[in-house]
Amino acid sequence: MRSEDQIKSKVYELNQLIQNSQDPLQLATIKAQIEMLEWAIHNPTEPYHIEDLEQLDS
Numbered sequence: 001m002r003s004e005d006q007i008k009s010k011v012y013e014l015n016q017l018i019q020n021s022q023d024p025l026q027l028a029t030i031k032a033q034i035e036m037l038e039w040a041i042h043n044p045t046e047p048y049h050i051e052d053l054e055q056l057d058s
Helices: 004-020 026-043 055-056
Strands: none
Touching: 004 026
């Protein structure tokens, strides 16, 4: 299990990748990763679900 500081560090790293990426699919993937990591920090005992999987496909 990762510590909260490790997760926050990874979120920061992924946010840097967003600024340098031009590929829409890569941007969607990075944003989904950030969402999951932020969920892990704020709601570690609640189930995680992606509200709209179709949004990732577009």
